[in-house]
Amino acid sequence: MSPSSPSSTPTGLFVSFEGIDGAGKSTHIAHLAEAFQAQGRVVTQTREPGGTPLAEKLRAMVLGDAMDPLTESLLVFAARRDHLITVIEPALARGEAVLCDRFTDATFAYQGGGRGFDLAVLTTLEQWVQATPALQGQALRQPDLTVWFDLAPEIAAARLADARAPDRFESQPVAFFQAVVAGYAARATAQPERFAKINADQPREQVWQDLHDHFVQRGWLNKST
Ligand code: TMP
Numbered sequence: 001m002s003p004s005s006p007s008s009t010p011t012g013l014f015v016s017f018e019g020i021d022g023a024g025k026s027t028h029i030a031h032l033a034e035a036f037q038a039q040g041r042v043v044t045q046t047r048e049p050g051g052t053p054l055a056e057k058l059r060a061m062v063l064g065d066a067m068d069p070l071t072e073s074l075l076v077f078a079a080r081r082d083h084l085i086t087v088i089e090p091a092l093a094r095g096e097a098v099l100c101d102r103f104t105d106a107t108f109a110y111q112g113g114g115r116g117f118d119l120a121v122l123t124t125l126e127q128w129v130q131a132t133p134a135l136q137g138q139a140l141r142q143p144d145l146t147v148w149f150d151l152a153p154e155i156a157a158a159r160l161a162d163a164r165a166p167d168r169f170e171s172q173p174v175a176f177f178q179a180v181v182a183g184y185a186a187r188a189t190a191q192p193e194r195f196a197k198i199n200a201d202q203p204r205e206q207v208w209q210d211l212h213d214h215f216v217q218r219g220w221l222n223k224s225t
Contacts, residue, residue: 012092013220014141016103018184019149020177021170022156022163023200028149028211029099035212035221036097044091047101048080051087055079063167069117076107077125084141089134097220104130105146105187110169113183114176142194145218147211148184149200153177 015032017025033043049059058079062072080103091098104126111117130140153174160170188195196214200207215221 011095013097014088014092014100014143014145015098016100016105016143016146017149018102018105018109018146019200020151020153020156020180022159023149023151024159024204024207025101025147025149027204028208029101031208032211032215033099035215036099039222042094042096044087044096044098045101046083046087046098048083048103048106049076050079051083051100052079054082063169066168069111069115070121072115073107073111073117073122073125076111077129080104080107081129084130084132089132089141093134100143103143103146105148105184108187109180109183113179113181113186114169114172116179142191144194146188146195147214148188148195148197149207150181150184150197151200153181155201 017029019025029045033045036043048055049062050056058075061067062075062079067075088098088100107126108119108122112119112122127140130142131137132141135141156177157174160166163170188197198207198210198214202210212221216223
């Protein structure tokens with residue numbers, strides 16, 4: 001692939017991490033960041049909604065304030081635009097590994113699946129927001145890989161029962177998360193080459209092993225880390 005290719009793969013690497021609340025992604029993202037850094041790679045570890053001062057303000061609204069699904073969708077995509085332009089694209093241009101806790105698949109899963117919001121509107125917003133100047137009009141910015149931590153909503157609910165005060169999403173019933181999982185499944189079916197589904201219903205060490213093996217298979221990590 002030429003250096004002018006729209007893909008971020010030859011220089012930067014863009015990986016997103018997805019799953020329902022309680023799937024346990026956070027510790028693995030931190031672990032993965034350490035593994036990349038141990039191999040001399042510069043890592044930008046970030047999250048959505050959030051990752052910039054403006055996007056973090058929008059995150060607080062989305063997680064805390066009641067609103068209708070269109071408002072919710074506009075806010076998460078507004079946060080994404082700011083994040084993409086000011087953090088993700090510059091980091092990819094510097095050749096870094098960007099490890100992003102959630103990205104647009106979460107919008108299709110939570111607003112599209114969970115809230116039942118119009119997927120055509122989300123697709124339009126995706127096209128507006130992820131067409132960035134760095135791509136020179138050629139394609140949408142998407143992660144090179146999306147790791148989906150797959151967990152049954154009933155198991156996630158049991159894990160969350162012991163957690164801190166739930167936000168507007170964590171407090172949803174199991175049926176909401178079943179629809180979120182269906183939303184993720186639809187995205188993974190539509191773009192299978194971008195998704196790595198990891199069984200999150202295993203001991204933490206085994207989840208890490210599966211995740212690590214996947215990155216080794218793709219040639220992005222050495223076996224030793
Ligand atoms: P977190 O708890 O994994 O940081 O994610 C924050 C919450 O925001 C989580 O419940 C999923 C939700 N969310 C959406 O509803 N839409 C989105 O586009 C994103 C990125 C997150």
